Amino acid sequence: MTSIGTGYDLSVSTYSPDGRLFQVEYASKAVDNSGTAVGLRTKDGVVLAVEKIIPTNLEVPGSNRRIYPIDKHIGFASSGWLPDVKSLVERARDEAWEYQSTYRVPTSPKILSERMGLFIQAYTLYSSVRPFGASPMMACMDEDGPQLIVFETSGAYYGYKGCATGKAKQLAKTEIEKLDLENMSIRDAIKEAARIIYSVHDDSKDKLFELELSWISEESNRQFCKVPKELYDEAVQYAQKSGDSDMEDDEDL
Amino acid sequence: MNGISSFEHPNSTVTADGTYKHTTSPIVTGTSVLALKYKDGVMLTADCLASYGSLARFRNVERLHPVGKNTIIGASGDMSDFQHVQNQLNGLMLSEHVTDDDQVLGTKSIYKYLSNIMYNRRSKVNPLWNKFIVAGLEDGESFLGFVDLYGTTYKSPVMATGFGAHIALPILRKYAEARCDTLTEEEAIEILDNCMRVLYYRDARSFNKIQRAKVTASGIEITAPYSLETNWDFAESIIGYGA
Amino acid sequence: MLQHKDGSVQNHQHGWEPYVDNGGTSLAIAGEDFCVIASDTRQSEGYSINTRFDPKIHKITDKIMLATTGYSADAKRLTEVIKMQTERYFYKHEKNMESHAAAQMLSVILYQKRFFPYYVFPILAGIDNEGKGCVYSYDPVGNMERVTFQVYGSASGMIQPFLDSQVGFKNQQNVDKTRLLTKEEAISIAVDSFTAATERDIYTGDYLEIYIVDANGIHREQKPLKFD
Numbered sequence: 001m002t003s004i005g006t007g008y009d010l011s012v013s014t015y016s017p018d019g020r021l022f023q024v025e026y027a028s029k030a031v032d033n034s035g036t037a038v039g040l041r042t043k044d045g046v047v048l049a050v051e052k053i054i055p056t057n058l059e060v061p062g063s064n065r066r067i068y069p070i071d072k073h074i075g076f077a078s079s080g081w082l083p084d085v086k087s088l089v090e091r092a093r094d095e096a097w098e099y100q101s102t103y104r105v106p107t108s109p110k111i112l113s114e115r116m117g118l119f120i121q122a123y124t125l126y127s128s129v130r131p132f133g134a135s136p137m138m139a140c141m142d143e144d145g146p147q148l149i150v151f152e153t154s155g156a157y158y159g160y161k162g163c164a165t166g167k168a169k170q171l172a173k174t175e176i177e178k179l180d181l182e183n184m185s186i187r188d189a190i191k192e193a194a195r196i197i198y199s200v201h202d203d204s205k206d207k208l209f210e211l212e213l214s215w216i217s218e219e220s221n222r223q224f225c226k227v228p229k230e231l232y233d234e235a236v237q238y239a240q241k242s243g244d245s246d247m248e249d250d251e252d253l
Numbered sequence: 254m255n256g257i258s259s260f261e262h263p264n265s266t267v268t269a270d271g272t273y274k275h276t277t278s279p280i281v282t283g284t285s286v287l288a289l290k291y292k293d294g295v296m297l298t299a300d301c302l303a304s305y306g307s308l309a310r311f312r313n314v315e316r317l318h319p320v321g322k323n324t325i326i327g328a329s330g331d332m333s334d335f336q337h338v339q340n341q342l343n344g345l346m347l348s349e350h351v352t353d354d355d356q357v358l359g360t361k362s363i364y365k366y367l368s369n370i371m372y373n374r375r376s377k378v379n380p381l382w383n384k385f386i387v388a389g390l391e392d393g394e395s396f397l398g399f400v401d402l403y404g405t406t407y408k409s410p411v412m413a414t415g416f417g418a419h420i421a422l423p424i425l426r427k428y429a430e431a432r433c434d435t436l437t438e439e440e441a442i443e444i445l446d447n448c449m450r451v452l453y454y455r456d457a458r459s460f461n462k463i464q465r466a467k468v469t470a471s472g473i474e475i476t477a478p479y480s481l482e483t484n485w486d487f488a489e490s491i492i493g494y495g496a
Numbered sequence: 497m498l499q500h501k502d503g504s505v506q507n508h509q510h511g512w513e514p515y516v517d518n519g520g521t522s523l524a525i526a527g528e529d530f531c532v533i534a535s536d537t538r539q540s541e542g543y544s545i546n547t548r549f550d551p552k553i554h555k556i557t558d559k560i561m562l563a564t565t566g567y568s569a570d571a572k573r574l575t576e577v578i579k580m581q582t583e584r585y586f587y588k589h590e591k592n593m594e595s596h597a598a599a600q601m602l603s604v605i606l607y608q609k610r611f612f613p614y615y616v617f618p619i620l621a622g623i624d625n626e627g628k629g630c631v632y633s634y635d636p637v638g639n640m641e642r643v644t645f646q647v648y649g650s651a652s653g654m655i656q657p658f659l660d661s662q663v664g665f666k667n668q669q670n671v672d673k674t675r676l677l678t679k680e681e682a683i684s685i686a687v688d689s690f691t692a693a694t695e696r697d698i699y700t701g702d703y704l705e706i707y708i709v710d711a712n713g714i715h716r717e718q719k720p721l722k723f724d
Contacts, residue, residue: 069351093351100347101340226353277512372569376612378514399546403516404569407539409547418544 011127023131024124027153030133031080035066035209036166036200038193039077039137040176041148045186045217046139047227048077049193051166051201054208067214067226071096071107073141075214075224079165080134080153088134088151092116109140113149113157121155135165139224141216168200175199186217190227194235195242211236275379279331281305283316284458285417286327287448288386288397289429290410291436294469295388295395297327298445300453301478302460309460317466319473321346323389324360325466326367329414330383330402338381341370360389360468364398364406372404384414390468413448416456421448438467450481515567515615516541519699521649522552522563523689524621525663525682526629530710531621532679533561534686535649536694536721537703539568548702548723555714556582557592560622561707562602565649566636567615574614577605594625599632599640606638613637617648622709629676629709644676651693651700658689679708687719694721 008014009022016022035051050066068076068089074096078085095115096107116138123131131153138149150165151157161181164172175196181189190213197211213227213235227235281303288297303311316335318326320342328335345366349358364387374381380402387398399414400406410433411425428444429436436444445465453461461483466475522535539550553563554575562578564571581601585593593601599620606614613636624630633646645663647655660666662685665673677685686706694701701724706717 065353067353069353071347072350093348097344097347101344223350226355275512372573375514375569378512380512380514403514403567404573405516405518405539405541405546405567406569406572407547407550409549412547422544 012124012129012131013127021124021154024154027080027131027133028135030084031135031153031165032167032169034079034081034166035206036164036168036172036197037066037077037079037137038162038164038172038176038196039139039148039150039160040162040179040181040184040189040193041139041146041160042181042184042186042189044146045141045189045215045219046146046148047186047190047193047213047215048075048137048139049190049197050077050079050212051168051197052210052212053206054210057208061210065212067212069214069224070112070138071100072223073106073216074109074112075139075216077137077139077212077214078134079137080132084132084134085136088116088120088132088136091119092136092138106142109138109142109147109149112140113138113151116151117155117157119155120151120153124154137163137165139214139216141222146216164196168202171200172196186215186219187231190215190231191235191238194239198236198239198243211239276331276334276382279334279382281310281332282458283314283329283332283335284456285413285415285421285452286316286329286384286386287413287417287421287425287445288327288388288411289425289436289441289445290395290397290433291429291438291441292434293438294390294467295397296438296441296445296465296467297325297386297388298449298463298465299327299329300449300460301462301464302458303332304458307457312460312462313478315464315475317464317475318342319466319475320363321349321358322472323357323391323468324363325388325468325473325475326363327386327388327414327466328383329385331381334381334383338367338370338383338385342367359391360387360396361391361398363387363389364396364400368398368400368404368406371400371402375402375404386412386414388466388468390470393470395468416459417448417452420452420455424448424451441467446481450483453481453483515570517566517615517650518546518568519650520552520565521647521651521655521690521693521697521700522565522617522619523645523647523655523659523686524561524563524619524631525645525659525677525686526621526631526643527679527682528676529623529627529629530679530682530708531561531623531629531631532682532686533563533619533621533707533709534690535563535565535705536690536700537705538699538701540699543698545702551705553705553707554579556598556620557586557622558713559592559709560595560598560620561709561714563619563621563648565617565652570614571616571618574605574616574618578602581605595620595622595630595632596624599630599642602632603634603638603640606634606636610637619646619648623711627711647689649700651690651697654693654696655689658692659685679710683708690721 008016012023035053038049040047052066066078070092099107123129148160150163162176215227216224286299299316303314316328384401389396398408411430413422452459461481462478519540524533535552537549539546582593618634620632631643634640665671690704701721704719708715
């Protein structure tokens with residue numbers, strides 16, 4: 001961000017001399033301000049985990065969810081500026097519904113991600129609009145198996161085995177890289193996702209948070225939905241236990 | 254939800270003089286649907302035929318459509334209008350899924366939604382040419398509701414659409430209505446199969462390949478299509494009609 | 497409309513009538529400080545009985561009932577609209593709508609659909625702001641009149657002269673024609689009207705619902721009519 005004040009960051013329709021779009025980069029800063037989201041893909045499914053930061057303990061538990069089902073077999077985990085996320089979610093739902101009511105087959109994740117990519121990109125072309133301050137993570141399953149895709153603020157999108165966005169994305173990515181996702185069951189991935197969210201959560205900055213876990217797998221009948229309560233509780237227990245043993249390790253050092 | 258795919262005049266075509274032509278008669282049609290309440294819930298039945306006028310055009314059609322985990326809709330009348338309604342209900346159930354609030358849409362709500370669709374379309378003088386029976390179980394109570402192309406609605410322990418309203422309904426009223434609280438599953442099946450057999454003998458637009466469905470405390474069950482045994486010996490004794 | 501060369505006009509109307517008559521009969525009789533509203537519960541279409549129990553009387557407020565006949569789907573929608581509007585009135589004014597206000601509102605709601613009417617013959621009945629029994633009768637497009645009794649529906653032709661005689665004391669000499677019926681008289685006349693009508697009108701039958709509205713609130717009674 002060395003070019004602040006040069007005037008090249010005032011409009012999204014102007015490139016800087018070195019070929020950057022500052023407004024798009026600023027939009028990803030908005031994403032970095034929100035709670036961490038983690039996505040893990042295994043051979044048999046995808047799990048999405050979100051660290052939902054709670055600004056006040058007056059908030060009703062379980063409200064203002066940040067993981068959104070899009071279609072029966074597609075879900076988004078949000079990171080970024082919430083109203084922008086919701087707008088993208090609404091768009092994705094409309095696209096998904098339009099696709100399946102036209103072709104009478106489950107919405108193709110490939111097509112949906114293409115359309116969402118184009119839609120986000122369109123907001124990087126005109127000085128009259130503001131790019132989305134959101135970077136949704138999409139989990140889905142089709143005949144080719146489970147997929148995990150992240151949309152960037154530019155409209156670019158990539159598929160991943162594991163990914164992280166938000167506040168502690170670097171820490172989380174480092175943790176994800178240590179996992180053997182190829183040989184992990186989705187049930188274990190749920191636990192790991194929970195563990196990572198718990199471990200990267202910064203108590204000193206945000207006191208309260210709620211863990212959100214949704215998945216899609218053979219076990220969930222290829223439906224994107226909340227992780228069942230038993231598995232959720234098990235994952236939280238695992239996450240808290242690993243947190244405790246980490247502390248003990250620190251003491252040993 | 255349906256923002257992209259909504260059209261200003263669904264199921265209408267523009268004519269040369271710029272006016273709109275609406276459905277004025279059904280094209281491919283399904284005949285009667287029968288339903289009754291019994292001890293464990295509700296049961297309904299329909300045959301697998303979709304006729305094109307007097308031609309038995311499609312003989313493997315499913316007219317009992319599940320909506321969610323506790324509701325079944327039985328359709329008679331125009332099959333393309335029925336499929337349009339199926340699509341709308343799929344959209345409704347999808348928006349329920351994505352709401353992700355652990356709430357389920359009950360049978361009564363689905364019935365009201367469908368009734369509103371039907372009444373609103375008749376109020377545009379562009380009806381969906383169907384008679385529907387909505388069957389289900391909500392809060393442990395069985396439910397049977399009817400709605401047609403006029404938006405007319407009613408509830409009753411036994412009901413039938415189309416030709417069935419003339420031929421099967423008196424049978425259902427006699428053998429099922431008064432005893433619907435004690436009627437066993439076996440008895441219910443026997444009554445409905447008999448009604449469908451009588452209909453097959455008398456309704457020229459019916460078929461002996463039928464399906465049956467039930468909603469009980471353990472959910473929905475729709476049978477695979479099966480054939481009714483018939484006996485045409487009596488035809489020998491019929492005199493006239495060129496025979 | 498298509499204009500032909502010879503000047504004749506071909507009407508391009510679709511041959512579908514958006515109305516049906518679902519039969520049934522409703523009546524209301526006003527007393528000094530009460531009101532009796534009665535309807536059968538049969539719903540029919542043509543020669544078929546759709547159901548034996550489809551109530552046509554609906555509670556609007558604690559003091560007002562609406563009895564309908566005609567096209568059932570329109571009647572149900574009309575009832576929903578009136579209930580919604582009276583509820584909005586309640587939250588906005590923090591009091592229930594008085595019967596004369598509800599009566600005028602019903603007229604307006606009906607007239608709003610003057611050129612695609614609700615095919616409904618409504619009777620609004622209950623207790624007025626002075627505590628007196630009241631009956632308002634309408635035609636489908638909103639013409640309104642306050643009366644002391646009214647009957648509408650498939651058996652109205654049979655019941656009307658009976659009520660004219662027994663409630664309105666018409667064509668009688670040496671009687672007080674302004675006298676209002678007692679509660680017992682009104683109920684018994686309502687019951688007799690329906691038992692008689694059921695015998696001759698195929699669209700009236702199954703069950704009789706009677707509501708009595710007075711200072712104590714709303715009281716409901718149900719009697720079986722003939723199932724044939």
